[in-house]
Amino acid sequence: ERAAEEKKSEAEEKKTEAQEVASLADEAAAPKESDAVAESPSESELKEPAAEEKKSEAEEKKTEAHEVASPADEAAAPEESDAVFDHVDPQKKALDELKELVQAALANNEFNPPPPTPPPPTVPAEEQPSIKEELEAAPAEAPAPVSVEERKPTSEELPKTSEAAPASVEGPLNPEVVEQPAAPVKEEPLPAPGQPAEEKAPEADDDGAKTVTAIEETVVPVAAPPPAAEEVPPVAEDSTKEPPEEYTAPAPAAPPEEVFIWGIPLVGDEKSDTILLKFLQARDFKVKDALAMLKDAVIWRKQFGIEALLEEDVGLPELDKVVYMHGVDKEGHPVCYNVYGEFHDKELYEKTFGDADKRRKFLKWRIQYLEKGIREQLDFTPGGISSMVQVTDLKNSPRIGKHRQVTKQAVTLLQDNYPEFIAKKVTHSIFHTHSSGLVLPYIAPEQVPVALGGLSKDDDRDFTAADAATDVSIKPSSKQTIEMPATEVRSEALGRQACVLVWELRVLGWEVSYGAEFTPSAEDGYTVIVHKTRKLAAVDEPVIKGSFKTGEPGKVVLSTDNPTSKKKLLLYRYKVKSCSESN
Numbered sequence: 001e002r003a004a005e006e007k008k009s010e011a012e013e014k015k016t017e018a019q020e021v022a023s024l025a026d027e028a029a030a031p032k033e034s035d036a037v038a039e040s041p042s043e044s045e046l047k048e049p050a051a052e053e054k055k056s057e058a059e060e061k062k063t064e065a066h067e068v069a070s071p072a073d074e075a076a077a078p079e080e081s082d083a084v085f086d087h088v089d090p091q092k093k094a095l096d097e098l099k100e101l102v103q104a105a106l107a108n109n110e111f112n113p114p115p116p117t118p119p120p121p122t123v124p125a126e127e128q129p130s131i132k133e134e135l136e137a138a139p140a141e142a143p144a145p146v147s148v149e150e151r152k153p154t155s156e157e158l159p160k161t162s163e164a165a166p167a168s169v170e171g172p173l174n175p176e177v178v179e180q181p182a183a184p185v186k187e188e189p190l191p192a193p194g195q196p197a198e199e200k201a202p203e204a205d206d207d208g209a210k211t212v213t214a215i216e217e218t219v220v221p222v223a224a225p226p227p228a229a230e231e232v233p234p235v236a237e238d239s240t241k242e243p244p245e246e247y248t249a250p251a252p253a254a255p256p257e258e259v260f261i262w263g264i265p266l267v268g269d270e271k272s273d274t275i276l277l278k279f280l281q282a283r284d285f286k287v288k289d290a291l292a293m294l295k296d297a298v299i300w301r302k303q304f305g306i307e308a309l310l311e312e313d314v315g316l317p318e319l320d321k322v323v324y325m326h327g328v329d330k331e332g333h334p335v336c337y338n339v340y341g342e343f344h345d346k347e348l349y350e351k352t353f354g355d356a357d358k359r360r361k362f363l364k365w366r367i368q369y370l371e372k373g374i375r376e377q378l379d380f381t382p383g384g385i386s387s388m389v390q391v392t393d394l395k396n397s398p399r400i401g402k403h404r405q406v407t408k409q410a411v412t413l414l415q416d417n418y419p420e421f422i423a424k425k426v427t428h429s430i431f432h433t434h435s436s437g438l439v440l441p442y443i444a445p446e447q448v449p450v451a452l453g454g455l456s457k458d459d460d461r462d463f464t465a466a467d468a469a470t471d472v473s474i475k476p477s478s479k480q481t482i483e484m485p486a487t488e489v490r491s492e493a494l495g496r497q498a499c500v501l502v503w504e505l506r507v508l509g510w511e512v513s514y515g516a517e518f519t520p521s522a523e524d525g526y527t528v529i530v531h532k533t534r535k536l537a538a539v540d541e542p543v544i545k546g547s548f549k550t551g552e553p554g555k556v557v558l559s560t561d562n563p564t565s566k567k568k569l570l571l572y573r574y575k576v577k578s579c580s581e582s583n
Contacts, residue, residue, distance in 0.1 A: 160382045264293075314365045329389045334388045391452070455543060485555050500576060506571045508568065513535050514544065521552070530556060
């Protein structure tokens with residue numbers, strides 16, 4: 001306390017001296033009021049002319065700089081007619097950004113699925129140690145060293161009441177005292193109950209330091225902890241020493257993987273841009289979203305095993321009449337037909353969707369068929385046909401059943417991993433009634449299968465997909481005639497030959513009357529009935545074929561009569577063939 005008071009008084013004296021010095025310095029620095037008044041007129045008189053001179057010089061320099069800069073600006077400024085505005089295609093910019101991100105992702109091997117989490121190691125029950133063995137194997141823990149301040153004697157260590165020791169006084173003890181043998185305790189008379197032990201107040205030495213009189217205490221001997229093992233300084237490792245046998249050098253970094261999708265590399269090929277553009281279009285040209293979709297698609301293909309699936313024999317040949325590719329649309333896109341009405345056959349339905357394994361097999365077959373169609377039918381070169389048309393016929397298809405889950409899963413996979421592959425979707429459930437022919441605005445009749453309202457079939461000996469068909473509307477309660485010229489065929493080797501006129505027609509909606517006759521070009525010729533007029537019904541063949549052999553020029557006239565109040569659509573085509581070609 002005395003030392004604290006002395007330090008406090010010294011601090012106050014120093015503070016007072018500092019304040020006095022600061023006040024003297026302020027008085028010396030402050031000018032006298034009379035001097036300031038006397039000096040102010042002369043300084044203002046001197047400063048005003050100098051400021052005016054500097055201001056005039058600055059204005060002159062500014063004027064000169066403006067005069068010099070004006071001609072230079074006029075020479076450098078382009079005329080309005082010479083201005084060129086660079087137009088940056090946002091789609092090309094997005095494609096370039098995506099290509100850079102794909103290259104970086106390939107360098108970092110980011111197109112690989114994450115490694116599977118290893119299962120925890122399992123130990124057989126017979127090899128697992130019992131609780132008793134674990135306790136016996138556990139090393140005995142050495143007692144933690146107890147400091148003198150924290151050490152409190154237990155009831156057993158305390159002296160009995162008959163041999164009570166004098167009360168100890170709280171205070172810091174020298175740890176060295178504990179390590180040394182306890183000095184003999186000097187017997188002193190015990191203080192009366194409730195009377196505290198005497199403490200000697202500290203006395204100050206001449207130099208102001210505090211001297212504390214040692215207070216004797218009754219110290220209970222404490223067992224010293226076992227001596228700690230001597231630390232051995234680490235020995236410097238010899239750099240020439242060979243590493244142990246179990247040491248393995250770190251594996252070198254894997255080279256960038258070359259990733260292919262539908263047989264095309266992601267970068268470095270002219271077809272690669274077409275692939276990347278599909279993912280950009282699917283994500284509205286948001287580059288990061290397109291990259292994420294591309295990564296997910298590549299990883300899914302690896303996990304699903306697409307490349308191995310292409311070589312696998314999945315079977316299910318009976319599904320060839322359910323899903324198949326046939327012809328192209330009017331823009332050249334290949335057309336894929338999905339005729340789910342075939343599953344009206346209960347035996348086929350159960351064979352395809354009867355249990356979970358069969359449904360998984362169907363999903364693999366559907367993905368395999370799509371992958372083969374993409375590689376065989378599509379062209380990813382710039383300007384090529386890189387998408388297809390999907391036609392789905394739901395006539396007689398089951399509405400609910402075991403197929404719903406797997407078909408939804410297939411649709412999800414197609415949307416997530418095959419972006420922009422569908423140029424057009426045509427879903428129709430009344431193809432077999434042929435009342436409207438909604439598919440014909442997109443696909444020419446010669447490209448549509450007969451089973452779905454067109455004229456195309458695989459085993460046709462007279463016509464091919466190259467023979468274009470014509471469609472004509474028959475108004476309600478009206479008659480439509482079609483004239484097909486039958487010209488003679490001449491050959492240098494055979495001379496004049498008889499010709500054969502072949503044709504085929506189809507009326508969507510039926511309920512019309514049909515007839516055909518040949519009218520020769522000669523005025524004295526006779527008209528020949530080729531087909532008597534008859535009513536066409538839904539039970540008849542969907543396509544009517546006819547032919548007429550003639551040795552003279554003329555024409556064949558087809559007549560159709562629509563007595564109903566609905567418009568009908570007539571499809572037909574014809575060609576002239578020689579007798580040899582007809583045979």
